Amino acid sequence: MARTTxxxxxxxHNFHNDYAHIDDPNERRRLALAxxxxxxxxxxxxRAVVVAGIGFFTDAYDIFAINLVTSMLGVVFWQSAASKPxxxxxxxxxxxxxxxxxxxxxxxxxxxxxxxxVGRKRMYGLELxxxxxxxxxxxxxxxxxxxxxxxxxxxxRVLMGIGIxxxxxxxxxxxxxxxxxxxxxxxxxxxxxxxGIGQLVAALIALIVTTGFKxxxxxxxxxxxxxxxxxxxxxxxxxxxxxFGAVPGCIALYYRLTIPETxxxxxxxxxxxxxxxxxxxxxxxxxxxxxxxxIRRATxxxxxxxxxxxxxxxxxxxVSHYRQWKFGKVLLGTAGSWFFLDVAFYGLGLxxxxxxxxxxxxxxxxxxxxxxxxxxxxxxLVCAGAIPGYWVTVATVxxxxxxxxxxxxxxMLTILFVVIGFAYDKLLKHNGALLxxxxxxxxxxxxxxxxxxxxxxxxxxxxxxxxxxxxxxxASGKIGAIIAQVVFGPLRQRGAPPGSNDSPWLNxxxxxxxxxxxxxxxxxFLIPETKRKTLEELAGEVPGTANFDPGSRSAAYKxxxxxxxxxxxxxx
Numbered sequence: 001m002a003r004t005t006x007x008x009x010x011x012x013h014n015f016h017n018d019y020a021h022i023d024d025p026n027e028r029r030r031l032a033l034a035x036x037x038x039x040x041x042x043x044x045x046x047r048a049v050v051v052a053g054i055g056f057f058t059d060a061y062d063i064f065a066i067n068l069v070t071s072m073l074g075v076v077f078w079q080s081a082a083s084k085p086x087x088x089x090x091x092x093x094x095x096x097x098x099x100x101x102x103x104x105x106x107x108x109x110x111x112x113x114x115x116x117x118v119g120r121k122r123m124y125g126l127e128l129x130x131x132x133x134x135x136x137x138x139x140x141x142x143x144x145x146x147x148x149x150x151x152x153x154x155x156x157r158v159l160m161g162i163g164i165x166x167x168x169x170x171x172x173x174x175x176x177x178x179x180x181x182x183x184x185x186x187x188x189x190x191x192x193x194x195x196g197i198g199q200l201v202a203a204l205i206a207l208i209v210t211t212g213f214k215x216x217x218x219x220x221x222x223x224x225x226x227x228x229x230x231x232x233x234x235x236x237x238x239x240x241x242x243x244f245g246a247v248p249g250c251i252a253l254y255y256r257l258t259i260p261e262t263x264x265x266x267x268x269x270x271x272x273x274x275x276x277x278x279x280x281x282x283x284x285x286x287x288x289x290x291x292x293x294x295i296r297r298a299t300x301x302x303x304x305x306x307x308x309x310x311x312x313x314x315x316x317x318x319v320s321h322y323r324q325w326k327f328g329k330v331l332l333g334t335a336g337s338w339f340f341l342d343v344a345f346y347g348l349g350l351x352x353x354x355x356x357x358x359x360x361x362x363x364x365x366x367x368x369x370x371x372x373x374x375x376x377x378x379x380x381l382v383c384a385g386a387i388p389g390y391w392v393t394v395a396t397v398x399x400x401x402x403x404x405x406x407x408x409x410x411x412m413l414t415i416l417f418v419v420i421g422f423a424y425d426k427l428l429k430h431n432g433a434l435l436x437x438x439x440x441x442x443x444x445x446x447x448x449x450x451x452x453x454x455x456x457x458x459x460x461x462x463x464x465x466x467x468x469x470x471x472x473x474x475a476s477g478k479i480g481a482i483i484a485q486v487v488f489g490p491l492r493q494r495g496a497p498p499g500s501n502d503s504p505w506l507n508x509x510x511x512x513x514x515x516x517x518x519x520x521x522x523x524x525f526l527i528p529e530t531k532r533k534t535l536e537e538l539a540g541e542v543p544g545t546a547n548f549d550p551g552s553r554s555a556a557y558k559x560x561x562x563x564x565x566x567x568x569x570x571x572x
Contacts, residue, residue: 033263037181037534048178049187051259052171053194054252058131059164060198062245063100066157067349068206068375070096072238075226075367077149086223092150094489099154101482103161104168105475111166112471116313116464120174120265125256127166132246132253134160139243165478169470172458176466177262181534185397188455193390196446199382205244207375209237210368217368226367234367264535268310268463310541313464321465324549327540330460331469333526337406338453338477340520344417344513345445347484348438355381355438385442392443393451401531402452406524409448414517416441421511449520453477459530462539488512 039045073096074088081087107127115123138156143149171191179187210217216233220226226234261270311317322328356362361377364370397405420427420437427434453473461469494505528538528547536542540549 033267033534033536036178036263039180041180041183045180045183045187048175049190051252051255052175053191054248055128055131055167055171055194055256056191057194057198057201058128058245058249059167060195061202061248062131062135062160062164062242064199064378065202065206065241065245066097066100067352068202068378069238069241071223071374072234072241072371073149073153075223075231075234076238077143079224079227079231084224086226094485095150096153096157098482098485099157100161100164101478101485103158103163104165105161105478105482106158107162107165108168108471108475108478109165110162110471112169112467112469112474115170115173115467116269119261119270120170120177120467121259121261123166124170124174124259125253127163127170128249128253128256130163130166131160132249134163135246135249136243139239165471165474168454168474169458169467172454172470173466174259174262176458176535177264177463181532183398184459185402185455185531186394188458189390189394189397189451192451192454193387193394193446196382196387196390199386200379202241202245203375203378203382205241206237207372207379209240210371210375213237214368217371218366220367221365223367223370230367237371264463269313310462310464318465318468321462321549326547327549329526330528331472333523334453334457334460334469334473335476336523337449337520337527338457338473339480340516340523341410341445341449341453342477342480343484343488343516344413345450345484346481347488347509347513348441348445352378352381355435381438381442385439386446389443389446389448390451392447396447397451397455398531401529402456403524403527403529405447406449406452406456406527407521409444409450409452410517410521410524412444413441413448414514414521416444417510417514417517421507421509421514424507424510449524456527456530459533459535460528460538462541463535466535 070088070093075086078084078088079086081089111123111127134156138153138160141149141152141156143152172188175188175191176184213233213236216229217226219228220230322331356374356377361373361380364373393405416437420434420441427437457470457473458466488509492503492506492509496502496504530538534542537545537547540547542548
């Protein structure tokens, strides 16, 4: 009888142990995965989505909150600046925001690879610990004669970004590998939709904190005059806003650290049944880890190796798998689509100040009104387009399909950016029209490629490379985000007078984004439709399906099957 594996809680059931009494590893794998794939949707799935989704809530909160906080940093740390007192320099503002994206790229690739090497269970929760620690450290940062506050915040935001990056592949593939086939897209979409809730809560916390310090803030008419009690209040405000981002992460940490290893990883990659059984005994006895008999352990590993269908992960197998165009084009499609999307998705934020001005939420008679209107304006923008788009995707992704939603999203965004770019000067005279186009763009980002580029990479790759492939796809997207912030941010001010915040080239930047959306439309042709298909079918592991890859069976399994067939035995 096979040994059991460690882990399991109310949010993540340990399916592997339900079939531990079956000796044949391939039959045990088939039955356990069928149990997951065909399970009716229930509270178990809701709990799993919440545990994974809290991570994305935290990610979005931390990323979005910095947009609300940088103006406060200017009041606190640049009050005595010779030029524009009370305003953070553009270079410092950009560096702080880009630092998160830079760290995210490292986290997506690093955690993605490690989750395929050492397992999802061992990595899940570590990224959340890193986020919590770096978030709290940011909120306690301050300048000194030896180091600037910008350097400190950049350092901690890079570390936080690494944790945020790790959450992308881990939450996606863990949700995917535990999900029922029928509603897998909705579950993954709901996890990703928590980003919208994170943005909403960040704006709400900013509004609450601003209201709490009203009496101090009304004493200053503008940022340059915000000193004394006003400056002290703003210093407390930004620390509370940033520090609150650690709270939801602490709530989810226990469940992340105690999840079982996903059944697909246990069967296809780990293959070490004896060690898992001894670890279970050690866990019950309160010990750190089990110490199995090495001879018995080696015997069982050798026995399973020759009987398992799935090949072992290796660099050679990775290259061989993606060298085939039918698999390589999928990775190119997911990475390319995410890259083109994020250039425009983050670039659209360049319009935020103009949109807030259009709806009357960019200025105020005193600092209380400035911060209050900024928070309310961002609440309106998030609620008007982003949140509805996320949840329409959740409701329709398993009926309409991933590919049609991505096609539709890129098509609509191409049209919207063309209109915004070529009619920009006329739209500025009609604030309502510009606001409407902005809201529509936010809606079709999220009811479109922003959601599907997260969902599809968590489904269409084989288990042994699923996390790595998702991490590479996500990292290409964040590289696009960095380009949007570093290249197109300054480009929009081309031709503006020195020291001015005008954006005379913003219309041309929007036109360039339309081209990126058109490119995303073409890369969508490279990805498969994953709706209502099992992960094994999408990975090319199911004989008789259009995507079947004979190379998906291990060399040892094919050798044993050939020997069994030659001796008159029925092939497994």
